[in-house]
Amino acid sequence: MLKAMRKELIINRKRLVSTFIDLININSPSFEEDLLGKHLEKLFRNLDFRVTRQRFDRTFNIIASKKGSLKSVRPLLLSGHMDTIEPTEGIRYAIKGKVIRSIGETVLGADDKSAIAQILEAMTVMKEQDIAHGDIEVVITSAEEKGLIGAKNLDFKKIRSRHALVLDSGGPVGRIVVAAPxxxxxxxxxxxxxxxxxxxxxxxxxxxxxxxxxxxxxxxxxxxxxxxxxxxxxxxxxxxxxxxxxxxxxxxxxxxxxxxxxxxxxxxxxxxxxxxxxxxxxxxxxxxxxxRAFRISGSEPFLAFMDSIFLDARIKPEHTATGGGSDANIFNQHGIVTLNLSTGMQKVHSHDEFIHIDDLVNGSIIVAAAVRDFADFK
Ligand SMILES: [Zn+2]
Incomplete structure (x- = not known):
């Protein structure tokens, strides 16, 4: 399909903020993800996803998949983690201008609930605007903060995608982690x-x-x-x-x-x-x-594809290396070409954690556009 013929993506900013607030209001420290898991399973089912809870010793991952109407398109995997670093119990937040931040004695939990909110909003937009796409797989991991435990226990036999976007990096939207140790x-x-x-x-x-x-x-x-x-x-x-x-x-x-x-x-x-x-x-x-380390080569077609998604959205892509590990390490280790995108979350793992609503919106646009335009990726 010609790009000009594609439907424009209209993000519902108010709905997105309220989805995000609902997520941060559900306390979900590592290994105590059950309540949030139930909430997410319901939301993904409402978006016509087939949802399974993949249990392993102490907790579980959510694997959700949706068939697309475009049959020749490769499946694309989207991922974030549902656990947060503590404390989040009794979280109090404030929306000041265009920023959502924690007030008081907790983190905000934008790490990584901003990712989940962006994926949910993108999937909602695809559905309500009836935008054609290929098969979508979503993996929401658990106990990421305790050493990537959900990703390490993920049943990769259930995953068909060879390309993935993990949304679990900080800084403004546009940052793409292409290397990790x-x-x-x-x-x-x-x-x-x-x-x-x-x-x-x-x-x-x-x-x-x-x-x-x-x-x-x-x-x-x-x-x-x-x-x-x-x-x-x-x-x-x-x-x-x-x-x-x-x-x-x-x-x-x-x-x-x-x-x-x-x-x-x-x-x-x-x-x-x-x-x-x-x-x-x-x-x-x-x-x-x-x-294990990964390094996505500058000539990787999936990286070029994501660069074009950002540029189309008038956001400058920035490739960076990080000193930290993420679920993207594990996915890459399993042969899935995985980029770790910034959701816009800032000062994570601190009581000053915050996120700009504009970044929440931009992240949702990027996810939706990537899913829509993956039809072009050969
Ligand atoms: Zn994280």
Missing amino acids: TQISYELRVVGRPAHAGIEPEKGISAIRVASEIIAAVPDGRIDEVTTANIGIIRGGTATNVVPKEVMVKGEVRSHEPATLRAIRDDIFDKAMSMAKNRGAKVHIKAQEEY
Whole structure:
């Protein structure tokens, strides 16, 4: 279909704001998404989606799909997460001018309820204006804030799309996250030998001193432009009169470069082992990959497609790399070409969190336009 013949998308600003307010009024910390889940399942069913709740151990994802009238068009996946960082209990918000912000002692929950509101408004517009489109899949994940748990447990066999838009990034609408790092987390359990600190300290090996030497020696902070390392937790010791037997040290390394990540990780573990050995102590190491890096190439057609969607909406697309992980890492890891779009949410994870209503509207336009114009994507 010629672009000029396409129907214009008319976003209902008032309805969109009220959808968003309804969402933030439903408390949904990680692992307590049930109430919000029920609300969303009803809304997506009302929009003619087939909705399933995919349960796994502590919580669930919502998978909703809708057949489109355009049969030769590829399916497109839209996604956001329903859990919020705490606190959101008893949220109080204010709409001042064109901004919605939290007042008082909670976050707003625009992370990531702005995404869900934009997807819902876009789908409502498609339906009420009878706009032709291909098949749409929507995944609303849970416990994203606890380490992408919903996405990691998503039953990817149920997903047909090879292209996805995750809406879970901050800053003004137009920002497209095209690269994110791999993150590994690790745990060093340093084991020395306990002894009475006043009577026979020479018989002891202080796990705290050994851990301190290790911590002082390993790479930390910003390693290079795309690599960071941090030790975030240290726990150990029992009493001042005991040479401490055990210390637990927990840290992480992130990098966009797999080789750098491996080198930093190996350096940390080698130093830990050799320093412990030098002092007659032991170190037990556990490590795991939390998520894997992705980098969408500048020549990726789906990226060019989204750039054109933004430009058509007179919004300047901006490609950025991030230091954080998101569900987009997991989707990309499963072979779905996934871009993480900004919803316009600002100062997330803080009590100053806010969103401009114009950004809520723009995000909805982008989602609706992407679904409508995906017919052009070959
Ligand atoms: Zn988020």
